[in-house]
Amino acid sequence: MMSPSTSVIHRRRPRPPLDTTIHGQQMLSDPQFFAEQFLNSLQFSMLLFLLAIGLSVVFGLMDYLNLSHGTIYMFAAYVAFSIAQLGGSFWVALAVAPVVAAAVGVSLYFLLLKRAETGGHLTQVLLTVGVIYMGTDLIRIVYGDLPKGVPQPESLSSAVNLFGILYPAYRLFIIAIGLLVMIVLYFALERTRLGALVRAGVDDRATAETLGIDIGKVFALVFGIGTYLAGVAGVVAAPVFGVYPGMDVSIIILVLIVVVVGGLGSLKGVIVGSLLIGFADTFGKILLPQFAMMMIYLVMALVLIFRPSGLMPARRFSASG
Amino acid sequence: MSESLLHVDDLHTYLGDSYVIQGVSLAVPSGKVVALLGRNGAGKTTTLRSIMRMVHPRRGRVTFDGRDISALATFEIARSRISFVQETRAIFPSLSVEENIAVAARPAENGNGWTMQRIFDDFPNLAARRRNGGSQLSGGEQQMLAIARALVANPRLMLLDEPSEGLAPLIVRQIADIIGNLKRAGMTMLLVEQNFVLATEVADHIVVLGKGRVRWTGTSEELRKSDEIRHTWLGV
Ligand SMILES: Nc1ncnc2c1ncn2[C@@H]1O[C@H](COP(=O)(O)OP(=O)(O)O)[C@@H](O)[C@H]1O
Numbered sequence: 351m352m353s354p355s356t357s358v359i360h361r362r363r364p365r366p367p368l369d370t371t372i373h374g375q376q377m378l379s380d381p382q383f384f385a386e387q388f389l390n391s392l393q394f395s396m397l398l399f400l401l402a403i404g405l406s407v408v409f410g411l412m413d414y415l416n417l418s419h420g421t422i423y424m425f426a427a428y429v430a431f432s433i434a435q436l437g438g439s440f441w442v443a444l445a446v447a448p449v450v451a452a453a454v455g456v457s458l459y460f461l462l463l464k465r466a467e468t469g470g471h472l473t474q475v476l477l478t479v480g481v482i483y484m485g486t487d488l489i490r491i492v493y494g495d496l497p498k499g500v501p502q503p504e505s506l507s508s509a510v511n512l513f514g515i516l517y518p519a520y521r522l523f524i525i526a527i528g529l530l531v532m533i534v535l536y537f538a539l540e541r542t543r544l545g546a547l548v549r550a551g552v553d554d555r556a557t558a559e560t561l562g563i564d565i566g567k568v569f570a571l572v573f574g575i576g577t578y579l580a581g582v583a584g585v586v587a588a589p590v591f592g593v594y595p596g597m598d599v600s601i602i603i604l605v606l607i608v609v610v611v612g613g614l615g616s617l618k619g620v621i622v623g624s625l626l627i628g629f630a631d632t633f634g635k636i637l638l639p640q641f642a643m644m645m646i647y648l649v650m651a652l653v654l655i656f657r658p659s660g661l662m663p664a665r666r667f668s669a670s671g
Numbered sequence: 672m673s674e675s676l677l678h679v680d681d682l683h684t685y686l687g688d689s690y691v692i693q694g695v696s697l698a699v700p701s702g703k704v705v706a707l708l709g710r711n712g713a714g715k716t717t718t719l720r721s722i723m724r725m726v727h728p729r730r731g732r733v734t735f736d737g738r739d740i741s742a743l744a745t746f747e748i749a750r751s752r753i754s755f756v757q758e759t760r761a762i763f764p765s766l767s768v769e770e771n772i773a774v775a776a777r778p779a780e781n782g783n784g785w786t787m788q789r790i791f792d793d794f795p796n797l798a799a800r801r802r803n804g805g806s807q808l809s810g811g812e813q814q815m816l817a818i819a820r821a822l823v824a825n826p827r828l829m830l831l832d833e834p835s836e837g838l839a840p841l842i843v844r845q846i847a848d849i850i851g852n853l854k855r856a857g858m859t860m861l862l863v864e865q866n867f868v869l870a871t872e873v874a875d876h877i878v879v880l881g882k883g884r885v886r887w888t889g890t891s892e893e894l895r896k897s898d899e900i901r902h903t904w905l906g907v
C-alpha cells in the first residue's frame with residue numbers, strides 16, 4: 351500500500367541540480383553550488399533534528415521505540431495544508447498545527463501505544479507500524495493520493511543574499527528554527543529542574559523513581575514536547591517538500607538512523623547525528639545519485655562498527671545488582 | 672511490635688523463574704536500626720527492592736506507619752518518606768553532585784529538616800565537588816552522595832543496602848559514623864550489611880536471612896555469642 355507514495359519520496363529534493371549532465375564532483379568545485387548544497391544539508395539536518403529529538407528522548411526515557419512519531423509529522427503537515435486551504439496564513443498553521451499534533455500524539459500514546467510499554471521493542475514496532483499504516487490510509491481517505499503543495503509565507507518567499515550567494519529566505523528560516531530549538535532544548539535540559547529530571551530518568555529510570563520522581567508524568571510532558579516538535583517539523587517541511595501520504599515513512603527511516611548514529615537519549619547525539627545524516631543524504635544524492643541511501647547506510651555501519659552505542663549516547667548507569 | 676514503623680509480612684518474590692524471597696517477615700520499630708544480614712545471594716537486596724516495589728512480590732504485605740503500601744508505585748512509596756540507598760549507589764552520571772541532590776529533595780513537613788545547604792555543611796567533601804559530574808566521583812564520594820541524596824528527601828525510614836561495600840577502611844569508618852549519628856538523631860533504618868562489625872555495632876535488632884527465608888532474629892549480643900548461626904548463615 352506504500353507503493354504509490356514511493357514515487358514521491360524523491361520529491362524531497364525539490365531543487366534538482368541545475369544541469370544533471372554535469373558530474374557531481376565537478377558541481378562541488380563550483381563554490382556557489384557547494385555553498386548552496388551546504389545550506390540545503392543544514393536545512394535538512396534541522397528537520398531531521400526536530401523529528402529525531404522526540405524519538406530519541408522517548409526511547410532514552412521509556413525504552414519505547416515509537417515509529418509512528420513520523421505519522422505525527424505527516425499529520426501536522428496536512429493540518430497546515432488544510433489551514434492554508436481555508437485561507438489561513440502559514441503563521442497560523444505554525445501556531446496551531448503543532449499543538450494539534452501534540453494533542454493527537456499524546457492521546458494516541460495514552461489510549462493505545464502505552465499498552466506496549468512493557469511489551470518489548472518488537473511489540474512496539476509492530477504496534478506503531480500498524481499506526482503508520484492506519485495514519486497513511488486515513489490521510490488517503492481524507493485527502494487522496496496526490497501530493498499537494500503548501501505555500502511559503504509571503505514574507506519569506508524571496509531570496510537572501512548571503513555572502514554573495516542567493517539562498518531562499520524560507521530555507522534560512524528553517525535553519526534558524528532548528529538552531530533556536532537546539533539552543534532552547536539545551537538550556538531546558540541542562541539548566542532547569544525538568545531537564546535534570548529528564549536526564550535522571552534517561553540515566554536510570556528505576557532509581558529516579560526510588561527518589562520519588564514520577565517518571566510517568568515527566569515522560570508525558572516530554573512526549574508532548576517531542577510530538578510538538580515533530581509537528582513543527584511537519585509544518586515547516588510542507589512548503590518545501592509538499593505533503594503526501596507516506597511522507598512520514600520516507601523520513602522516519604532517516605530519523606531512526608539519526609538516533610542510532612547519534613546515540614540514544616542524548617541531545618548532543620541527536621544534533622551530531624542529524625548533521626551527519628543530513629549532510630550525507632544531501633551530498634550523497636549529488637555525488638552518487640543512484641546510491642544515496644547506500645551512502646547513509648554506509649555512514650551508519652561505520653559509526654556502529656567503531657561506536658556501537660552511537661557517537662554520543664546518554665551515559666547510562668546499570669541499576670541492577 | 673504493633674508500634675513498628677515498617678512491617679513486612681510474608682513476602683514472596685520471584686525473579687524470573689527463581690523463587691528468591693520465600694516468605695520473609697520483619698518489622699522495624701520507630702527510631703531503631705534493624706540489620707538484615709546474610710550471605711551473598713541470600714535475598715537481602717531483593718527484600719529491599721520488594722519493599723520499594725522495584726520488583727513486584729507475588730505475595731505479602733508491606734505496611735508503613737500503619738498504611739498498606741504494597742500496592743503503591745515506587746515513586747509513591749518514596750514520597751511516603753522511605754529513602755533507599757542502593758547497593759550500586761546509582762548516582763546519575765549525567766547530573767552534577769548538586770543536581771543529584773536537588774532532584775531528590777523533598778522539604779521536611781516540620782520545616783527544619785535536611786536541605787541542600789545542610790547537606791553541604793555536613794558533607795564538606797561533597798560541597799567541594801558540587802559542580803562535578805556524578806560520574807567523576809570516587810567510590811567513597813559516591814556513597815556519601817547516595818546517603819546525602821537519601822537524606823535530603825527527609826525520610827522517616829532509610830533502607831541502606833551494603834553502604835560499606837568495596838570501600839577503604841577509612842571510608843568505612845566515616846560511613847559507620849554517619850550511620851551512628853543518624854541513629855542518635857532518631858532515624859529509623861533497615862540496614863543490609865556484610866560488614867559484621869559495623870552492623871552489630873549499630874543495630875538494635877538483627878534479622879538473618881538465608882536462601883530467601885528468615886533463619887534467625889535476635890540482638891547483636893546474642894548473635895555474637897551464637898557461633899552456630901554465624902557459621903551456618905553468615906560465614907563469619
Ligand atoms: N534477575 C535475576 N533473575 C534471577 N535470579 C536473580 C536475579 N537477580 C538476582 N537473582 C538471584 O536472587 C538471589 C538473591 O539475590 P539478592 O537479593 O541480590 O541477594 P543478596 O543481596 O542477599 O546478595 C541470588 O541467588 C541471585 O542469584
Ligand SMILES: [Mg+2]
Binds near residue numbers: 671716758
Ligand atoms: Mg545484595
